[in-house]
Amino acid sequence: MLNIDLRIRQAAFKRLEAISQAPSGDVSWNAIAEPLPFDDGAIYLASRAIGIFKPKQMPDGILSIKTVVPKQGRTNIYADGTSDEGGFWYSLEAGGLTKSANRQLMISYERKDPIIYLIGVAPGRYFPLWPCIIDSVDTQQEICHVSMHDHTDVLRDVAEPTAAYRVDGLEKRHLIREVKTRVHQAEFRARVMQAYSSRCAMTGLPVPQLLEAAHIIPDSHQASTAEVSNGVLLTGLHHRAYDAGLVGIDPNYRIHVDDALLATKDGPLLESVKQLHGQQISLPRNAKQRPDREALDLRYQKFRGK
Structure with missing residues (x-):
């Protein structure tokens, strides 16, 4: 029978697997803070007040660490403490080993x-x-260094094949690159969602589960940036249309629909897209977060030239 430490970790990992199903991968604090039934009581995955957390049922050691984005946000959304060694730097509590959490x-x-x-x-x-x-x-x-590679023999006993990020059989650099890419994508989407008040810029649809952060200058382009001003919040359908060059946005924030698409007659879904032609997208209240006009123009010229 597994000891209580391993049982707590397994239960916590299974809870994360259950609440991390959204394509974006990010999770609300309310979902994380929900008590997890355990034996005759409940355990928690983290604490709102502290970053280094140990459930009271765990004899020693820690279960989780946490970094927080303050309400005013960050100036640089890539400032997540990534390291050249293939992981993340994390700050301990000030006070060294005099602090219980650090011990x-x-x-x-x-x-x-x-x-x-x-x-x-x-x-x-x-x-x-x-x-x-x-x-x-x-x-x-x-500071400490946190990674998701090495020590796979230890992880295998606890993570099981249900963990969202599997370490077995994956080459170290590929795993770290994938993890960092997903973290940055989730951070970009969360910031763009916040800027657009969780509404599609083209349709006004207020359903976060159906919304995606579209890059104006594609992420793969050398001129692309991770700033909110290089993003537009769109539904999955309109994001695909934008990336496929079927819909464009000019530097004055007007929507343009491809001529061939305008001439196509089909059902109500296509008609709803065609009706966007000539309309303006909704913009963030914060002027600094609005789509960069130069980036829009560069993308729009590509739309026009096909």
């Missing part, structure tokens, strides 16, 4: 416990990574 983190570091890293991508929203390993600690600088 418990050291226990998990020494044992190589699988833990959860909740990366804040927007106020009240997190991108959960699990299982993670603390693979180094610098008590003088009060």
Whole structure:
């Protein structure tokens, strides 16, 4: 029979698997904070007040660490503490080993416990990574390094094949690149969602589950940026149409529908797209977050030239 430490970690990982089903991968704090039934009581995955967390039922070590995006947001959405070593830097509590949380983190570091890293991508929203390993600690600088590779023999016993990020059989660099890409995508979407008040810029649809952050200058282009001003919030359908060159947005924020599409006659869904022709997109209240006109013009010229 598994000891209580492993049982808590397994239960926590299964909960994360259940609540992390959205394509974007990010999860609300309310979902994370929901008590998880365990034996005759309940455990929690994290604490709102502290970053380094140990459930009271866990004898020692930690279950999770958490970074937070304040309500005013960040100036640079890529400032997530990524490292050249293939992971993430995380700050300890100030005070070194005089702090109980840091001492418990050291226990998990020494044992190589699988833990959860909740990366804040927007106020009240997190991108959960699990299982993670603390693979180094610098008590003088009060930082530790967190990664999702190595020690697969330890992870295999706890993560099982249900964890969202599997480590077995994956080459180290590929795994870290995939993880960082997904974190950045989730952060970009969360910021764009916030800027557009969770409404499609073309249709006004207010259903977050159906909305995506479309890049104006594609992410693969060397001129692309991760700023909100390089994004537009669209439904999945309109995002695909925008990327396919069937719909364009000019520098004055007007919507243009491809001539061939305008001439096509079909059902009400296509008609709803055609009716957008000549309309203006809805814009964020914050002028700095509105689509960059130069980026729109570059993309619009491509739309016109096909």
